[in-house]
Amino acid sequence: MRRWLLGLLGLVWGVLAWAQPAAPESAAASLAQGTELVSYCVDPDWPPFEQIDEAGRHVGIAAELLKLVMQRSGQALQLVPTKNWGESLAASQTGRCQVLSFLNQSPKRDAWLVFTDPVLVDDNVLITREEHPFVADLASVEGEVLALPKGTSVEEWLRRDFPKLRLMLVDSEEQAFEAVNRRQADMTMRSLIVAASTLKREGWFNLKIAGQVPGYGNQLRIGVAKDQTALRDRLNIGVASLTAGERRQIVDKYLSIHVTTAVDTRPLAWLAAVLVAVLLTSSYWIWRLRRLNAKLHHLSRSDALTGLYNRTGFNEAMNHELARAKRSGHALSVILLDIDFFKRINDQLGHDVGDAVLRDLATQLRTVVRHVDILVRWGGEEFLVICPATQLQQAVVLAERVLEAVRTHPFGIPWPLTISAGLASLQPGQSADTLFAQADAALLQAKQLGRDRLVVFDPKEISPWP
CATH class of the missing domain: 1.20.5 (Single alpha-helices involved in coiled-coils or other helix-helix interfaces)
Structure with missing residues (x-):
């Protein structure tokens, strides 16, 4: 049992050691003097990340990290007690608290919050009973039941990306694990750190980590009321000052294993x-x-301007997804995007404005696509979306959503921006080159038909080769 726990904690440290953002050496030295009182809400029952103890104090990993951030950004904290996470979300929405302490950013939360840079990065993992097979793809188990605490960002993501998955909502982390243990649910998806702590504390060694969904990691941030961007910017100074060592030390305090031995050392x-x-x-x-x-x-593997995958990153990701699709029999689709009349932006407004538009578009694409999708800057004004385990009709819905998001977004130029899209879906025996050529042919037809539209590759109507 000790070996099992040590192995699990080793996995936790592997995540923390390489996933945390680097901190500037002298960030704290530039902070202004003086403090400002900030009201904040927390999840009162989310150990070991955070909870409100019997004395009414905010304790846990988040509490200690938040304390450091506040000290280094010149703020003082005033806790607004709540009974559960749902009440904390409601209090934040109504303005009872300025800050939510430790949460993922999501489209729904963007409606009333702005977010700091990540305070802690941690993977989400799938927890099942010991006899359950490994889960390589959630799309393959959409008929099963997955237990989740109410009001989480994971619930929001899963409802969007896997609408056929049956969700069982419970009131706490412990109840989610208990539902799996009692066979009321097939699995839960929770933080690796929370899983390590809960399985150790409750002794549920009949449960195991059975998989991980790409793109579903936790980037735990501080959420700030949307009208207080200046406060968010000050808090980011404190976040940037946190070192990987400080994060490890705090997490270790709540996950350490104590072993007693009779040997005289x-x-x-x-x-x-x-x-x-x-x-x-x-x-x-x-x-x-x-x-x-x-x-x-x-x-x-990354494009310097947008931070998306470049062609090298695309080749690695595409080869991996193509092999997985052929091995599992799942669908695979690609969407090729091109900004309409982009040359006009560079010619009339300058290349700096053109670069700003490309960066802004990359940000919008990250917001619109699903967590499982892979974004690539193909070159110039062309972008590509790899859609794993995605049937043609699902990819059509996603592509239309992307086009509409671009049409309605203000890019800071004197005219509306639009994009054209070509879509192709993998057929049996196809290569990556053929799939891309089909998407490229569909994109060319979208341009010829007047731009600002999606064309789906049809071999009866479009030739993929010049």
Whole structure:
């Protein structure tokens, strides 16, 4: 059992070690003096992230991280007590509290909140009973029951991306795990840190981590009332000052395992000290090398202007998704997008404005597409969306949603911006080159038909080759 727990905690540390944003060395040195009282609401029952204890205090990982952020951004906190997460959300919407402490950003929450940069990054994982098979794709288990606490961003994402999945809403994290344990639900999707803590605390070792959905990680932020962007900007200074070491130390405080032994270790103290020094030195250089390699790998796969995948990243992602689609028999669709009359923007308004439009469009695409979709800047004014496990009709709905979002978004130029789209869906035996050529042919026809429209590739009407 100890080996199982240590392995699970090792997975937690693997996530935390490489996922946290780097902090500037002297962020705190530039903070203005003085404090401002900020009212805030929390989830009163979300251990180990946060809860309100019997004395009415906000405690947990989020509480300690939030305290550091507030201290370093010149703020003081005033807790607004609530009975549950739903009441906290309602209090935030009605203005009873200026800040929500620890939550994911989502389209619904964007209606009344602005968000800081991530305070902590943590994966969501699928938890099932021991006998349940590994879950490679949620689309393959859409008839099963997934338990979730009410009011979470995960619920919002799942209802959008997997509408056939049966959701069972409960009042707390513990009830979600209990529903799986009692066979009232087939699985739950929760934070890796919460899973490690809950399974250890409750002793539910008949439950296991059975999978992970790409793009469904937690980027836990501070939510601020939408009319208080200046407060959000000050809090971001405190968030930027947090180091990976501070995050690890706080998480370790709530996830550490204590093992008692009868062995007298005093004769080995000198040897242990030497080994610890060697391990710490080696670990530091290994960590630094891995971090540099990870950064280089990321830069080699990312477009410098938009932060989306470049063609190298596309090749890796496409090969992976194509192999998965052929192995599992699931659908795969691609949408190729092109900004209409983009040359006019560069010629009349300048390349700086053109670059700003490209960055803004990339941001809008991130908001509109699903968490499972993969965004690529194909080159110039062309973008591409890889849609895993997506039938043709589902991809049509997504593409039309993208076109409408672009039509209605103000891009800061004197005329409306539109895009054209070509869509193709993988057929048996097809290669990635053929699939892309079909999407490209459909895009060309969309341009020829007048732009600002979607064309779906039809082999009877469109030739994919010049």
